[in-house]
Amino acid sequence: MCLPRVCFRKMGKGGHSNPPNQASADTGKGKNQSNRVAHGYSLVKGAANHPLEDFHVAEYRSVGNHELGLFAIFDGHLGDSVPAYLQNHLFNNILNEPGFFKDPVNAIKKAYSSTDQMILDKAAVLGPGGSTAVTAILIDVKHLLVANIGDSRAVLSRAGTAVQLSVDHEPGKPSERASIQNKGGFVLNMPGDVPRVDGQLAVARAFGDKNLKEHLSADPDIKVEPIDLSTEFLILASDGLWKVVQNQEAVDLVRKIRDPKAAAKRLTDEALTRKSKDDISCIVVRFR
Template sequence: MCLPRLCFCKMGASAGTQSRPASKAPTDTGKGKNQSKRVVHGYALVKGFASHPLEDYHVAEYRSIGEHELGLFAIFDGHLGNSVPAFLQNHLFNNILKEPGFFRDPVNAIKKAYSSTDQIILDRASVLGAGGSTAVTAILLDGKRLVIANIGDSRAVLSRAGTAVQLSVDHEPSKPSERVNIQNRGGFVLNMPGDVPRVDGQLAVARAFGDKNLKEHLSADPDIKEEMIDPATEFLILASDGLWKVVQNQEAVDLVRKIHDPKTAAKRLTDEALARKSKDDISCIVVRFL
């Protein structure tokens, strides 16, 4: 397969219905310089039925650092307010990239930056509030190497030759390993009838940024996975649980595999989640490798 010169293109979209006011997302374009494969992305964000403002935030941008080209993509799904996901949108990637040795060992740099960023959020709880946020981040290094990190239940799914490959870990309190970790920290998992398991009966994810009142029992350690971009790599989906609660991984891949415009693909996924009665905020980024 012949791989053309890289061109990074950014496309934004908003989606919604009358009862779901959509966030405003700009449309623009950009180019990378040094890669051999074209990369384009699009995104769509939809406000859920809750009365509070949209709590999903995203990052989708490209940066040149020295000889390197980076694609930076993320979904941050906040709870108990939008201050923490907004802070992550503005600061998490900066904190990752300023870690010494990032290009030598990005996995270690990401782990350190997740930890230090969480501590900053906790230290600023008087300003940012007591809420928190999940995160799934993707860093594309020089168009060849993809590093995915996550805490919480926002998810990254890769399409490789039409097969869905989940690259993130859903950190749910019901999972035995997460339950043990919570209990070892002195917490407990409570599952009320008709509800989902929650940390200390409150939070439905086992790992998150912030949440100062639960932090003794809550981890902010990311799971990290690396993938190489090869000719079989078609596209990456990053989305909040507003999508994944109602759409399975392979379903998502099948829905948009033939949609080459990533903005249209992202909107197709949010529209499907709406059609399936998802009540949460829904945010989605599609990154297509051409």
């Protein structure tokens, strides 16, 4: 898939950037210039005694004669500096990769890697924390490229059927455990707890986390999905939603809600009703 050189002019009423220490709850919506795509988002702070560590991107950009939709959820840990950095830099890094125009999948992989290195190099400023990520790039409302590291998730509704486009990178999975162990790390599952890298982190892949980086990966899984008449909407959300709501449940809950902002809020409200204690962030992208 070849694309022309990037122009960074934003399009439509895309979502805004949330600064560090953002409000405990945030909602909004927007649409692209052709009115063929509309999105809404909802972010809610969890029970932990720290600022909201979930950040998002929801915006549109022109790329020559092409139209891009850029959507992401970044779920931070040990602070909000890394997800805030990703919010401001990751998509620019992806689109500035020279290979993006001929091979977007390879460009995304390179940009994830280079961005992770930038974060590690800035650890003295950004701190020791890290972040998961799930990103979606919509090209001309024809192709969707979803990439992720960690356990934030992308779920597509096709004619009412939930299709998971991302991969949950959990330390307890055999492939992830083997990767961690091959790098000299270990996975510890304390009684009553989830498997953790070196007994600390509950995801096997993440940006940042300098103290664990030797045993962590920042390599994304990437899925390219066509957009056709059966494609109804996309849900991007942090694990604050997915810990308590199954993929098909999420699709069923919001399939009949036409307003994507209302749909995103419906999902975060449901997670709260089900006693989710984590930060909860959600974007719903509806195709028309």
